[in-house]
Amino acid sequence: MKMRAAHPDPAWRGRITATLIALIVLWPMLVASEFKPWILFDAQSLDATWYFLSSFFPPAHSSDFLLLMLEATWQTIAIATAGLTLALLGAIPLTLLATESLSISRLESGRMRIAGAFVRQSARWLLVVLRSVPELVWALLLVRIVGLGPTAGVLAIALTYSGMLGKVYAEILESSEAHATEALLQNGSSRLSALFYGALPAAGSELVSYTTYRWECAIRGSVVMGFVGAGGIGQRMDESMKMLAGAEVSTMLIIFVLLVAGADLVSTFLRKKLG
Amino acid sequence: MSFVLREVSVRHASAAHADLGHALNAVTLTIEQGEQIALIGPSGAGKTTLLHTLACAHPPTSGEFSVFDTQPWTLQHAARHVLRARLFLAPQTPPLPPRQRVVTAVLAGRLPQWGFWKSIASLIKPADPDVAYDALARFDLQDKLYARVDRLSGGERQRCGMARLLVSSADAFLVDEPLSALDPTLSRQTLHTLQAEATTRNATLVCSLHQVELALEYFPRIIGLRDGRVVFDSPRAAVTEAMIAALYRNAKQDASGESLPPAPEPAEAHFA
Amino acid sequence: MNSRRPAPPPVIAPATLALLLGLLALIAASFYSLNIKWGELFTTSAVRSSMEFLQGFAPPEMAVPFLIRVAEGTLETLSMSALGTGIAFVVGLALALPASGRFGAVARGIVRLALNVLRSIPELVWAVILLIAAGLGPFAGTLALAIHTSGVLGRLFADALENLPPACEDTLRLNGAGALSAFFYAALPQIAPQLMSYTLYRWENNIRAAAILGIVGAGGLGQMLKYHLSLFQMQQAATVIIAMLLMITVVDTVSFWLRRRLTGK
Numbered sequence: 001m002k003m004r005a006a007h008p009d010p011a012w013r014g015r016i017t018a019t020l021i022a023l024i025v026l027w028p029m030l031v032a033s034e035f036k037p038w039i040l041f042d043a044q045s046l047d048a049t050w051y052f053l054s055s056f057f058p059p060a061h062s063s064d065f066l067l068l069m070l071e072a073t074w075q076t077i078a079i080a081t082a083g084l085t086l087a088l089l090g091a092i093p094l095t096l097l098a099t100e101s102l103s104i105s106r107l108e109s110g111r112m113r114i115a116g117a118f119v120r121q122s123a124r125w126l127l128v129v130l131r132s133v134p135e136l137v138w139a140l141l142l143v144r145i146v147g148l149g150p151t152a153g154v155l156a157i158a159l160t161y162s163g164m165l166g167k168v169y170a171e172i173l174e175s176s177e178a179h180a181t182e183a184l185l186q187n188g189s190s191r192l193s194a195l196f197y198g199a200l201p202a203a204g205s206e207l208v209s210y211t212t213y214r215w216e217c218a219i220r221g222s223v224v225m226g227f228v229g230a231g232g233i234g235q236r237m238d239e240s241m242k243m244l245a246g247a248e249v250s251t252m253l254i255i256f257v258l259l260v261a262g263a264d265l266v267s268t269f270l271r272k273k274l275g
Numbered sequence: 276m277s278f279v280l281r282e283v284s285v286r287h288a289s290a291a292h293a294d295l296g297h298a299l300n301a302v303t304l305t306i307e308q309g310e311q312i313a314l315i316g317p318s319g320a321g322k323t324t325l326l327h328t329l330a331c332a333h334p335p336t337s338g339e340f341s342v343f344d345t346q347p348w349t350l351q352h353a354a355r356h357v358l359r360a361r362l363f364l365a366p367q368t369p370p371l372p373p374r375q376r377v378v379t380a381v382l383a384g385r386l387p388q389w390g391f392w393k394s395i396a397s398l399i400k401p402a403d404p405d406v407a408y409d410a411l412a413r414f415d416l417q418d419k420l421y422a423r424v425d426r427l428s429g430g431e432r433q434r435c436g437m438a439r440l441l442v443s444s445a446d447a448f449l450v451d452e453p454l455s456a457l458d459p460t461l462s463r464q465t466l467h468t469l470q471a472e473a474t475t476r477n478a479t480l481v482c483s484l485h486q487v488e489l490a491l492e493y494f495p496r497i498i499g500l501r502d503g504r505v506v507f508d509s510p511r512a513a514v515t516e517a518m519i520a521a522l523y524r525n526a527k528q529d530a531s532g533e534s535l536p537p538a539p540e541p542a543e544a545h546f547a
Numbered sequence: 548m549n550s551r552r553p554a555p556p557p558v559i560a561p562a563t564l565a566l567l568l569g570l571l572a573l574i575a576a577s578f579y580s581l582n583i584k585w586g587e588l589f590t591t592s593a594v595r596s597s598m599e600f601l602q603g604f605a606p607p608e609m610a611v612p613f614l615i616r617v618a619e620g621t622l623e624t625l626s627m628s629a630l631g632t633g634i635a636f637v638v639g640l641a642l643a644l645p646a647s648g649r650f651g652a653v654a655r656g657i658v659r660l661a662l663n664v665l666r667s668i669p670e671l672v673w674a675v676i677l678l679i680a681a682g683l684g685p686f687a688g689t690l691a692l693a694i695h696t697s698g699v700l701g702r703l704f705a706d707a708l709e710n711l712p713p714a715c716e717d718t719l720r721l722n723g724a725g726a727l728s729a730f731f732y733a734a735l736p737q738i739a740p741q742l743m744s745y746t747l748y749r750w751e752n753n754i755r756a757a758a759i760l761g762i763v764g765a766g767g768l769g770q771m772l773k774y775h776l777s778l779f780q781m782q783q784a785a786t787v788i789i790a791m792l793l794m795i796t797v798v799d800t801v802s803f804w805l806r807r808r809l810t811g812k
Contacts, residue, residue: 007404029626033685049680078577136759145597150581224671260667360723370714372736383732387723394728
């Protein structure tokens with residue numbers, strides 16, 4: 001009954017080729033990223049790591065330090081909140097400009113007038129540039145303009161997030177039911193009232209939930225921006241790292257984890273209540 | 276001695292059925308090594324539960340149960356797992372990953388014999404495609420050796436599950452409704468192949484069937500189950516039409532969602 | 548008749564109103580405590596110095612040797628993101644096994660907690676810590692990306708595994724296969740498409756992250772940006788920023804196109 005026929009795998013040659021190609025691509029990547037895991041294990045770096053890690057415990061917990069941390073944590077939250085508020089103020093007018101379904105000129109000929117299209121397109125490009133530059137790069141530049149401290153952080157978040165919010169708001173408004181908006185515009189209502197009575201009720205909860213999600217991201221962002229001198233707990237951590245104060249770093253890491261978890265909880269709660 | 280059950284009862288697995296009482300109720304059976312047995316009975320009679328109990332999938336709620344002269348539920352976890360490698364349960368609709376290739380799905384029957392590294396290597400290059408080919412050929416599926424599982428029809432998938440049974444090294448085959456997606460010709464071929472393999476290996480074959488006439492034609496011993504109890508357990512010659520009619524009379528319609536509707540006239544075979 | 552008209556429902560439910568007032572209070576407190584000196588931002592001297600700063604960027608440095616270095620930096624950034632994501636895929640999958648409850652509830656709880664810690668500390672913070680062990684350069688950045696992404700992917704993979712119908716794997720286990728073999732033969736092929744799409748999505752994120760990690764010294768374009776800015780070489784910095792923007796735009800376009808290909812027919 002046994003038919004001793006060879007039944008080679010037709011996919012085998014393809015797999016070998018794919019593996020070879022992957023290895024050939026992997027090699028320059030390993031070189032470019034200076035991938036040398038063994039340097040983690042040479043005596044000197046092991047010593048430094050061990051010295052640093054062993055100072056992690058116990059975490060710093062003097063009341064002075066904790067008070068300082070409380071202040072820095074609040075500053076981080078405040079930077080995120082203020083930055084996002086400014087971003088909203090910037091994003092709303094840009095969204096109104098960029099949203100196609102809120103265009104009055106489109107109604108008349110079915111196509112937009114040239115000037116309207118130009119304004120819309122430039123608003124879109126502005127949004128693209130604002131959100132494509134990472135917030136940390138904005139912060140790095142702004143620190144040089146407005147000096148060290150939370151102002152740079154607030155402005156950096158405001159710039160990046162107005163780009164992000166503007167784009168997503170426009171998408172949400174355009175994908176939500178366009179009928180209501182169009183009917184209102186046709187009956188002669190203004191762009192703003194079309195927004196409030198047509199588009200917003202349809203897309204409100206989605207807008208709110210996206211905004212709270214972004215607030216959560218802004219908190220993470222404002223932690224990170226401290227490292228270029230934009231205030232908050234990140235800046236404190238940068239200072240502690242430079243002094244290799246492990247105990248302080250470990251306290252701050254714990255605060256990070258709690259802060260991110262807390263922001264997650266609050267934003268879930270807000271989405272449930274307002275969404 | 277393959278299986279010995281003395282007064283074995285099993286509760287329904289899902290909480291939804293908890294109020295229905297036992298899925299198996301004081302079942303007493305002795306199955307010798309190499310016996311070939313058909314399980315028949317209306318839907319919800321407990322055929323699948325009995326097969327799962329034989330496969331050591333869950334412990335009986337009460338009663339004595341032994342497999343190959345050892346009591347599996349008194350063993351340590353690891354030892355029981357070694358015992359499971361000698362049993363092969365083929366579920367009614369074989370759950371195979373849709374994107375897997377047939378050759379891999381069939382060779383998975385060898386996993387209990389393979390070490391971890393060999394099984395990983397076989398994912399990259401099938402360890403023994405010829406064995407899988409031969410097993411598939413016995414169900415006329417050899418052309419599908421390197422096809423993907425989701426390209427198979429329901430019947431082909433079912434026979435793919437049987438091919439996995441052939442490559443396993445089990446001493447007992449526990450097969451649940453192997454013919455539910457097959458036409459009459461393939462049904463006979465499948466039963467024939469299963470029985471030939473069991474005979475060659477002197478393996479025990481327990482097979483649940485909806486097709487009473489095929490059960491009577493192919494299997495020397497018939498066990499009739501209803502409401503979790505053994506109604507009759509006799510050699511084929513002793514099974515009368517009256518016994519079959521009694522087994523299926525006024526059977527519940529709703530007990531099992533996925534199996535075929537119970538046959539109102541028992542002598543009629545059902546093919547899906 | 549008027550009395551029979553049902554009373555209009557309040558425009559805003561009291562609980563929502565309280566929540567909105569709370570949010571307003573949070574915003575007010577934020578602005579108040581940050582003490583931003585808006586006045587100083589808009590004085591003529593401040594505006595003039597900002598304009599001077601911005602004018603320093605033009606024209607971007609376009610000398611060929613410098614462009615080659617920027618291209619190398621871009622390649623370094625892409626390599627960091629790809630390797631970091633690749634390592635995170637393997638580690639994430641390994642951690643997803645206990646995190647999906649395959650080794651008991653205790654292991655599940657512990658590993659899930661660890662995954663949460665890994666992913667709630669941002670890549671940049673990991674990079675700062677790793678600089679001590681791995682030294683300045685792209686290797687620290689790669690590891691930082693790998694650690695943070697392991698946390699993210701580990702959790703996503705674990706959720707995917709927990710949502711998988713267990714029948715396939717149970718059948719193999721019941722027939723005597725080992726736990727790991729059954730995982731590789733039944734669970735993995737079922738969730739593979741999901742794993743791939745999560746991983747590609749994270750890779751896209753990690754390219755952005757890799758671009759900025761260098762600002763703390765962990766290699767890539769960010770490190771060049773930081774270097775030239777600190778030497779006030781604004782024209783070079785402008786080129787690096789343009790390279791970053793180009794890279795991010797290209798990646799976005801490619802992934803948008805790929806995703807439409809994959810989700811379309």
